[in-house]
Each structure stands twice: as structure tokens, then as C-alpha cells.
Amino acid sequence: MLLHARRVVDAVAGHRNLAAPAAAHFKLVSPPPRIYDDLLELDAPCGGVNTTMARTPFPIKGGKVAFAAYHPSAAMVFNIAFTQQPIAQADFAAKWYPDTTIGPVGNYNYDVDLSNLPQAKDGVNATLQLMYNGGDGMLYQCTDIVLSSSLSTGGTKNAAVAAMLPAGAAAAAAALSALALIL
């Protein structure tokens, strides 16, 4: 554990040496992450917790994932594991959304359609993984879900986050000034 902690601290020290350090990286909002800890986010594959947590019922088609991004731009990868207890990156062998680059700072809602994945059946346990690289290392968040074919839409959509979706320059400026308050 000590070695592990030192590795995280070293990585964070590197973070502080950057020209524009951020107080936060990114945060999965909904479904809720296993854990949200800024320092542990560097820890693959789930940002600090390798045991599954309470599972959120999640529709096979029509699900929502909401997260907040605190870097001006970032590369993201969205994987899914169908193993009961994913403990390694290799367990996240499929994708729930194509790789993409996001920006600016703000809140994001993604519509999720898992119906093309052959493992995605009613009652199946799965784990969604978000990988985020905003320039200071690869960061991880995970959420444990149980798939449902009877849920249609929504269930997990965060209305407050939807209302804050960046819709243009004004929203971007507001998000950046909010970040300045954090710094």
C-alpha cells in the first residue's frame, strides 16, 4: 500500500508542475461512481476501488451517463465490462460509446445504446468505465450497473446536469469562471 500511495503522490506532483494545474480532473456524476477521489483517479481500471458497488438499474437502450469535465479539452474512452468482478483493464473489453475528444470545461450527458452488444441482456451485470486524459495522465471512473430491458429511458439522467450543458460561448465562459473559483 505504501508503494502504491507513493506512486500516486509522484504522479500528482507531476500534475502540479504543469502550467495550468486543475483542482479537479473529471467526475462521473450518473450513474454514481464507485468512488470519486481526485488522487486515486490515476489508478486503473476504476480510480481506486476494484470491488463492485451497489448496481444501478440501467436500460439496455435509452440510458444516460452524465459526467463533469474540468480540463478545457480531453481524450475519452468509454469501455464496458461484463465480468462479475472486473479487476484489470483487460476486463473492459467492449465499448459503450465511441472514443471521442471533448471540450470545453462543463457537464456532459451521453445517450447510451447497448443493444448492439451481444452480452447486453436483461438482468446482466456490467460495469461502465470512463477513461479521461486531459493532459495530466490517464484517469478512471467506473459505475456498476444491472441491465434492464423493461426500463425504457432516462432512469439515471441527472436533470440538474442537463440544465448546465454547455450550449455556447456563454456557457463555456460561465464554466471557466466557476473553475477559477475552485482554483
Ligand SMILES: [Cu+2]
Ligand atoms: Cu487534471
